[in-house]
Amino acid sequence: MTETSERSGVYSGVNGNDHGSAIWWIVAAPSVWAAHFLASYLTAAIFCAKFADSDRSAGEVQMAVMAYTVLAMVILAGVGWVGYRRHQSGHDGGPHDGDTRADQRRLVGLSTFLLSCLSAVATVFTALVLYFVGTCH
Amino acid sequence: MNADEFSDASGDDRLDASAKRLLDAWRTPTRWRYWSAVNNSEVGLWYVVASFTFFLFGGILALLMRIQLAIPDNDFLTADQYNQIFTMHGSVMMFLFAVPILEAISILLLPEMLGARDLPFPRLSAYGFWCFVIGGVFVCGSIFFGVAPEGGWFMYPPMTTEYQTGVGVDIWLLGLSFIEVASIAAAVELIVGVLKCRPPGMQLNLIPLYAWYILVVAVMILFAFPPLIAGDLLMELQRSLDWPFFDASRGGDPMLWQHLFWIFGHPEVYIVFLPSIALIAMIVPTFARTPMVGYGWIVLAAVGTGFLSFGLWVHHMFTTGLPAISIGIFSAASQAVAIPTGIQLFCFIATLLIGRVTKSVCLLFTLGGLATFIIGGLTGVMVAVAPFDYQAHDTYFIVGHLHYVLIGGTIFPIVAGVYYYYPAVTGKQLSERLGRYAFWSMLIGFNVSFFPMHLSGLLGMPRRVYTYPAELEVMTLNLISTVGAFVLAIGFVIFLFDVLRSKKNQPLAPRNVWNAGTLEWLAEVPDKPWGVRSIPIVTSRYPLWDQEGFVEDVDAGHFYLPDAEEGLRETLVTSVVDAEPIQCLRVPGPTFLTHFAAIFTGGVFILSTYHWYSAAAISGLFAFITILTWLWTGTAWIPEKQDKDVGRGVTLPIYVSGSKAVGWWAMFITMLGDMTAFISLVFGYFFYWTTHDDFPPDGSTGPGWIWPAVALLMIAIGYVATLAARKWNRQNHAAGFYAAIVCGVVCSLGGAAAVLYGPFTHHMDPTAHVYPAIVWVLTGWTALHVVLGVVMHVYCAARRAAGRMTARCDADIVNVTLYWHFLLLTTAITCLVIAGFPMVAR
Numbered sequence A: 001m002t003e004t005s006e007r008s009g010v011y012s013g014v015n016g017n018d019h020g021s022a023i024w025w026i027v028a029a030p031s032v033w034a035a036h037f038l039a040s041y042l043t044a045a046i047f048c049a050k051f052a053d054s055d056r057s058a059g060e061v062q063m064a065v066m067a068y069t070v071l072a073m074v075i076l077a078g079v080g081w082v083g084y085r086r087h088q089s090g091h092d093g094g095p096h097d098g099d100t101r102a103d104q105r106r107l108v109g110l111s112t113f114l115l116s117c118l119s120a121v122a123t124v125f126t127a128l129v130l131y132f133v134g135t136c137h
Numbered sequence B: 001m002n003a004d005e006f007s008d009a010s011g012d013d014r015l016d017a018s019a020k021r022l023l024d025a026w027r028t029p030t031r032w033r034y035w036s037a038v039n040n041s042e043v044g045l046w047y048v049v050a051s052f053t054f055f056l057f058g059g060i061l062a063l064l065m066r067i068q069l070a071i072p073d074n075d076f077l078t079a080d081q082y083n084q085i086f087t088m089h090g091s092v093m094m095f096l097f098a099v100p101i102l103e104a105i106s107i108l109l110l111p112e113m114l115g116a117r118d119l120p121f122p123r124l125s126a127y128g129f130w131c132f133v134i135g136g137v138f139v140c141g142s143i144f145f146g147v148a149p150e151g152g153w154f155m156y157p158p159m160t161t162e163y164q165t166g167v168g169v170d171i172w173l174l175g176l177s178f179i180e181v182a183s184i185a186a187a188v189e190l191i192v193g194v195l196k197c198r199p200p201g202m203q204l205n206l207i208p209l210y211a212w213y214i215l216v217v218a219v220m221i222l223f224a225f226p227p228l229i230a231g232d233l234l235m236e237l238q239r240s241l242d243w244p245f246f247d248a249s250r251g252g253d254p255m256l257w258q259h260l261f262w263i264f265g266h267p268e269v270y271i272v273f274l275p276s277i278a279l280i281a282m283i284v285p286t287f288a289r290t291p292m293v294g295y296g297w298i299v300l301a302a303v304g305t306g307f308l309s310f311g312l313w314v315h316h317m318f319t320t321g322l323p324a325i326s327i328g329i330f331s332a333a334s335q336a337v338a339i340p341t342g343i344q345l346f347c348f349i350a351t352l353l354i355g356r357v358t359k360s361v362c363l364l365f366t367l368g369g370l371a372t373f374i375i376g377g378l379t380g381v382m383v384a385v386a387p388f389d390y391q392a393h394d395t396y397f398i399v400g401h402l403h404y405v406l407i408g409g410t411i412f413p414i415v416a417g418v419y420y421y422y423p424a425v426t427g428k429q430l431s432e433r434l435g436r437y438a439f440w441s442m443l444i445g446f447n448v449s450f451f452p453m454h455l456s457g458l459l460g461m462p463r464r465v466y467t468y469p470a471e472l473e474v475m476t477l478n479l480i481s482t483v484g485a486f487v488l489a490i491g492f493v494i495f496l497f498d499v500l501r502s503k504k505n506q507p508l509a510p511r512n513v514w515n516a517g518t519l520e521w522l523a524e525v526p527d528k529p530w531g532v533r534s535i536p537i538v539t540s541r542y543p544l545w546d547q548e549g550f551v552e553d554v555d556a557g558h559f560y561l562p563d564a565e566e567g568l569r570e571t572l573v574t575s576v577v578d579a580e581p582i583q584c585l586r587v588p589g590p591t592f593l594t595h596f597a598a599i600f601t602g603g604v605f606i607l608s609t610y611h612w613y614s615a616a617a618i619s620g621l622f623a624f625i626t627i628l629t630w631l632w633t634g635t636a637w638i639p640e641k642q643d644k645d646v647g648r649g650v651t652l653p654i655y656v657s658g659s660k661a662v663g664w665w666a667m668f669i670t671m672l673g674d675m676t677a678f679i680s681l682v683f684g685y686f687f688y689w690t691t692h693d694d695f696p697p698d699g700s701t702g703p704g705w706i707w708p709a710v711a712l713l714m715i716a717i718g719y720v721a722t723l724a725a726r727k728w729n730r731q732n733h734a735a736g737f738y739a740a741i742v743c744g745v746v747c748s749l750g751g752a753a754a755v756l757y758g759p760f761t762h763h764m765d766p767t768a769h770v771y772p773a774i775v776w777v778l779t780g781w782t783a784l785h786v787v788l789g790v791v792m793h794v795y796c797a798a799r800r801a802a803g804r805m806t807a808r809c810d811a812d813i814v815n816v817t818l819y820w821h822f823l824l825l826t827t828a829i830t831c832l833v834i835a836g837f838p839m840v841a842r
Helices: A022-050 A059-088 A101-132 B017-026 B031-036 B040-069 B079-113 B122-145 B159-163 B168-196 B209-241 B254-288 B295-311 B324-336 B338-354 B361-383 B386-392 B396-426 B432-458 B475-500 B550-555 B593-609 B613-634 B662-691 B706-730 B734-761 B770-801 B811-841
Strands: B570-574 B581-586 B643-647 B650-653
Touching (some): A022 A059, A022 A101, A022 B295, A022 B324, A101 B295, A101 B324, A101 B338, B040 B079, B040 B122, B040 B475, B079 B122, B079 B209, B079 B254, B122 B168, B122 B593, B159 B209, B168 B209, B168 B662, B209 B254, B209 B295, B209 B770, B254 B396, B254 B662, B295 B324, B324 B338, B324 B361, B324 B386, B338 B361, B361 B386, B361 B396, B361 B432, B386 B432, B396 B432, B396 B475, B432 B475, B581 B643, B581 B650, B593 B613, B613 B770, B662 B770, B662 B811, B706 B734, B706 B770, B706 B811, B734 B770, B734 B811, B770 B811
Antiparallel strands (some): B570 B581, B643 B650
């Protein structure tokens, strides 16, 4: 692996091993939202189709989604923390638009952090539905 | 950057030897051979022109509808004609304009933005384009014979399966499935392009925002289109073979179609909206004369919108009687998607606020588009509230909402993009004065046309009905809408005139006419076919603004690949994250193979429409032979030397295989899409289980567990044989390699037969009930993929025998192995579901 110098981009040509799996951090948080969303929807849909009578509450679904939500929020908090730390590392405070590895890492960190915030809000939205809607019909 | 200097058009004789060689390698073919071009600048331009032609066609259909609706009880069109016209209007605008235009603009501009000479698979782009043209003409042509589809762009069964027995629905299903081939081809091309063909140094935080958006959109296409393809397959099987997937009397369920359609259909609207927003993200910094504010926030917005848009599909189905919990969950996600959508708009506004804005028509269309889109977004938040949607569903309120978001969010930015990029593509500028006339005519016409629809919808005017009674008291509103539609059309006519008028006497535009900062403005005027004189090293988001002497260095050939010593077309491949150069990729040149491949592929779909199955099979055989020829002659060439000096003291390999190679990524991405279609079918199986008390039905036997288990075992052996073949090929152990291939072929074919024998031996009749039908679909899908895997085995053996694959140059077998990973997963899922689930369910 070659180190790129700060300004001039000198490449030796025998290289190509990327630093870290940066791109996966970006999609980590929304994937957690997606998993939570899908799990909540499938649980509710299958329960309502297979186990619910017209007058029966969906308490089991509410409990299940509560558990999914706690789990999802813990993971999101972890991902967000990692992202925030990377965004803050080196405290440059700028728009992370330099051509250094450090700046790339900070930018990916910032996007990861912001996406975990968005995913947390969307996850809470889903959970709130279960809080307010207690029956299938 | 000196905007006044531009190169001389007839400067060929002033070029040095290396530039001449480069020009020769990239020269566009002339006369009738021009149509064999595959370079992104030609294919992209054709794509744009074709998409806009379909757009005009769809627009004329819209005007016909507005004439019919101008007064109550009008008889300008019959009900039948009206149904065909609104169906075609929706289908054409969505499938033949909105999605293709994003692919077109991306194919045309993305390589320029990335300083690449071409996309990694130029022939794939060309193939996709010709598929699109053939399919589009076929689908549009049906309306002139009065046999166009009449089911709306969403084609709901049972209407389309029980009540519309004509050829129209088949034209829609098969014609548009064929066009989706082009969409998925473009998605593969664009994902690999953004990930692997960036210039050295363009790491993740320096990528132009357009490329971020296109990456997200292409991934969305990959996961959104396959469910529709799966749905098309099921519906076509019901229409042609009477397998009852959507027939409730035999255990089917029309709701499955709605799920599959909207799992595609909702991401679809974001697929067409995000690329237009991406154009805005390029235009705004240029005219604000300042870098985009909140780059990281825009990445969040693009990725966040991409994800959340997959959680909205049921909001099209609020009135279908789903459980309240499900409706609530999708309502919540529909509200949440407003957050990332809003964030990017704030970033644009902030950029304009802190910059020194220069007036231009591009900015007018941008701001007009944003304002219109925001209104549409707000009505969208209204209809995301389920109780309100119960009232507004299927009324003109929805028509108003969707046109505000689509015209504001998609069309206006595209027009802005045309004004912005026209000089880069043609070397001439469009008229600012005509542009202003067009803009105000469009903006006023649009609002006058579509705003009253919200009101007529709230007054109870239903969609998709060819007329309305005077008692509904919506005549005035409709008349206003019709007048507005024609004013909007006048705006488009002005725009079109401006684009098409002869500019022979107009001087050439200066190079980088808007003084932008991104790489696509390196284009010389008039442009040279090589894309860039040399592939630059990028250290900034806006290299033309920030990098000292950048344009001069590029033009002087101081960067990479300034020469084509071997006379071949070459571009750089870089690593995914850090954009380090890893390969000098040779891309193929002009060919007519792609046309034949598209014609024969089209034949399969088009001939099937009329139930001429033997002719379709022959066409399929020709398509198969053509595509194999194309692969054999045009991919994975073994180069005359291993490495090449690409300039600046860097020597790169010419041939790589495995995860560094673009072909491997293309296979990986294609198979993700394929897997998504398969999972959609599996979803169907379990969907029937949730909607029926007895699924699998009592008394149904089969497919048993023995034959699926045998199939899984044999195909697993085929998989192991593939791994062994790859290994022995690498060790240059020829006998072992061929033995492994033979073993793989025999076991796999046995496995394919076994997986079909399960339902066959239990006499499962697919027309009797949906359970045998869905089992046959899953097994048939698996068997077909196994046969394809066997073809790949034979292909690899032939390649090695012909000396086109060696121990070191083994891309073919490596990519086939990747295919087999997915194939094993598909087989395992199929066998577990069809054999295991009946045991659990009982």
